[in-house]
Amino acid sequence: MKQKTQVDDIDRERYDFRFDEDPEAMLASGITPEIIEEISEEKGDPEWMRKFRLHALEIFARTEMPNWGPSIAGLDMSNIVTYIRPKSRMNTDWNDVPTEIKETFERLGIPQAERESLAGVGAQYDSELVYHNVRREVAESGVVYTDLESAMHDPRYAEMIRTHFMKIVPPTDHKFAALHGAVWSGGSFVYVPAGVHLEIPLQSYFRLNAKGAGQFEHTLIIVEDDAYLHFIEGCSAPKYYEAGLHAGCVELYVGKRATLRYSTIENWSKNMYNLNTKRAIVEEGGRIEWVSGSFGSHVSYLYPMSILSGKGAHAEFTGITFAGAGQNLDTGAKIVHAAPETTSHMDTKSISKSGGISTFRSAVTVQENAINSKSSVSCESLMLDGLSRSDTIPVMDIRTDQADIGHEAKIGRISDDAVFYLMSRGLDEQRARAMIVSGFADNVSKELPLEYAMEMNNLIRLEMTGTIG
Amino acid sequence: MALLKIDNLSAGIEEKELLHGVTLTVSTGETHVLMGPNGAGKSTLGYTIMGSPEYTVTGGKILFDGEDITEESADQRAKRGIFLSFQNPIEIPGISLSDFLRNALEEQTGTRMKLWDYKKQLKAAMEVLQMDSAYADRDLNVGFSGGEKKKAEILQLLMLKPKLAILDETDSGLDVDAVKTVSAGIAEYRKNCDGALLIITHNTKILESLHVDHTHVIADGKIVAEGGAELVDAINENGYENYVGK
Incomplete structure (x- = not known):
């Protein structure tokens, strides 16, 4: 019996080896060094970035697909290349955009020009005017907010990017981190100098239409000591790409006593595989606050990680996941307590409906040196019918006995009594349920700026009426 | 014309019939009391009038404003002007009392309210009920004491101004002061709306400050006695012995 296990191990090694060396295997995955060179040239990468991409591609080729979460067998890897090749973007036609997406734009009241842009077709949406004003205010405070490509070529930030890019999410992390390293394109770079409190939230929404942004975008944020930033990623409109894969990467550096709030409302169209990696490292006395709403995609793997590297650092994760028909959303959060007196709190809700599967994974690690640390995890699930599934998978790795750890999980359904109660006040059944x-x-909605909270409630209402998805 | 006409109504849960041919008429401006021992079918009648899907009508019909509403859903009935004050109001996390009530009001009237006007109305109604204004922003019924829950129900009554208000054991579990406050709320509703009240109770404290037009006694799912305010006094004195097990 034990022999069998050994045989399996050997088999896999051999497979790795073959995959690594066989150029055809690389072709099967759709991406070749030539294509990477092409991307790199198109973008005018500095030499280090060109090498970085090629190296990431090698890692991608030899790394296996994840085999522990929802199936991604439906992901057509050979098709990715058609997207990542320069000049092949924006080649879809408005007529090809699925009706459900168009209807959603309609219902959310998004202007036509913006709709086309969100759907990956048509001209660039003219948000420059709005964005320009934001940019001026931001610049006056000394904050840098630009796209990563430009920053990489700016002598003032080039070194900063070289020393921070994919350092907390290395390409070796997993297959899609490697892919990201090889083909990344677009995204944001934010630098908040020490002591600066930026009152207005920065919104990547304005950047959605930047060239190539959206699918393999890289977000790099550095908040220096004693500074404050709220960054908002995404919007409630479904983003549609033919290629069906999102493998973005977010790296957040939070300095001493600094606070970074990172809010996301994600609503990828329901053909997408959302394999996104987000990570923050927090120094002494700093805070990272994640606010996350996941509504879209066909399959998601999303577990923002907070590494509490300095004494007294704090992480907070507030999330909601809504899985409807045909969706398998595997979300959660990871927290690493790597210094004494660090604290963390996770508060998540998940909703599943019409056969949707929602899995919540939490991973809390408390290292040996992280004495007097505290962590609490609370997750609640709501299943709207008998077809849907909801799972909770908490993992805890506690290496000191001087830590205070709590975990709480609840699973429930909407009670008929509650629906009747609301209906008796004049709300129809759908509205009662949506409410x-x-x-x-x-x-989550409490934590979001008002207009985003409203968008999120609109989204929930749309999901509940069953007119989309 | 009769506002509510219940005609030979039978209803129950699944196979079990709980109401056996109840007939009852309520007209605008009247106050009716429905009394009876525990398990007589008082609440069943209230829930069935409101359209609870838990109960199935097996015979007879319910008319409101002359129209047959027997098959209508609870929200349709609410829009016609029927209101039920719940004996055990449900806790709904994440929705404030104020937001909920504004939604309900807009849904029933079909018009948008100005936030300022709404807040003013709400504040005035809360003052009548001596409710701490902080309750407006608290999640609907979540963590409210029994008394505060009942007050929140009467608050909804005052704001929604229904044509017919069914109060299901609104006085149960309340102390003397709370009963007084709730009674004051009901008197306010009486004063402001030309509505009708159907008060379900097995207690008479709440009736002291109200003029009762009709009393119905229900036992074992049947109306067993009818009368005026004097019937309340008779039951106060003798209990239900004369009506039970007949």
Whole structure:
């Protein structure tokens, strides 16, 4: 019996070896060094970045697909290349955009020009005017907010990017981190100098239409000591790409006593595989606050990680995941307590409906030196019918006995009594249910700026009426 | 014309019939009391009038404003002007009392309210009920004491101004002061709306400050006695012995 296990191990090694060396295997994955060179040249990468991309490609080729989460067998890897090749973007036609997406734009009241842009077709949406004003205010405070490509070529930031790019999410992390390293394109770079409190939230929404942004975008944020930033990623409109893969990467550096709030409302169209990696490292007395709403995609793997590297650092994760028909959303958060007196709190809700599967994974690690640390995890699931599934998978690795760890999980359904109660006040059944679900999601909506909270409630209402997805 | 006409109504849960041919008429401006021992079918009648899907009508019909509403859903009935004050109001996390009530009001009237006007109305109604204004921003019924829950129900009554208000054991579990406050709320509703009240109770404290037009006694799912305010006094004195097990 034990022999069998050994045989399996040997088999896999051999497979790795073959995959690594066989150029055809690389072709099967759609991406070749030539294509990477092409991307690199198109972007005018500095030499180090060109090498970085090629190296990441090698790692991509030899790394296996994840085999522990929802199936991604439906992901057509050979098709990715058609997207990542320069000049092949924006080649879709408005007529090819699925009706459900168009209807959603309609219902969310998004202007036509913007719709086309969000759907990956048509001209660039003219958000420059709005963006320009934001940019001036931001610049006056000394904050840098630009796209990563430009920053990489700016002598003032080039070194900063070289020393921070894919350092907390190395390409060796997993297959899609490697892919990201090889083909990344677009994204944001934010630098907040020490002591600067930026009052207005920065919104990547304005950047959605930057060239190539959206699919393999890289977000790099550095918040220096004693500074404050709120960054908002995404919007409630479904983003549609033919290629069906999102492998973005977010790296957040939070300095001493600094605070970074990172909010996301994600609503990828329901053909997408969302394999996104987000990570923050927090120094002494700093805070990272994640606010996350996941609504879209066909399959998601999303577990923002906070590494509490300095004494007294704090991480907070507030999230909601809504899985409808055909969706398998595997979300959660990871926290690493790597210094004494670090604290963390996770508060997540998940909703599943019409056969949707929602899995919540939490991983809390408390290292040996992280004495007097505290962590609490609370997750609640709501299943809207008997077809849907909801799982909770908590993992805890606690290496000191001087830590205070709590975990709480609840699973429930909408009670008929509650629906009747709301209906008796004149709300029809759908509205009553939507109201209960919105209420359930209020841990996140409370944390979002008003217009985003409203968008999120609109989204929930749309999901509940079953007119989309 | 009769506002509510219940005609030979039978209803129950699944196979079990709980109401056996109840007939009852309520007209605008009247106050009716429905009394009876525990398990007589008082609440069943209230829930069935409101359209709870838990109960199935097996015979007879319910008319409101002359129209047959027997098959209508609870929200349709609410829009017609029927209101039920719940004996055990449900806790709904994540929705504030104020937001909920504004939604309900807009849904029923079909018009948008100005936030300022709404807040003013809400504040005035809360003052009548001596409710701490902080409750407006608290999640609907979540963590409210029994008394505050009942007050929140009467608050909804005052704001929604229904044509017919069914109060299901609104006085149960309340102390003397709270009963007084709730009674004051009901009197306020009486004063402001030309509505009708159907008060379900097995207690008479709440009736002291109200003029009762009709009393119905229900036992074992049947109306067993009818009368005026004097019937309340008779039951106060003798209990239900004369009506039970007949």
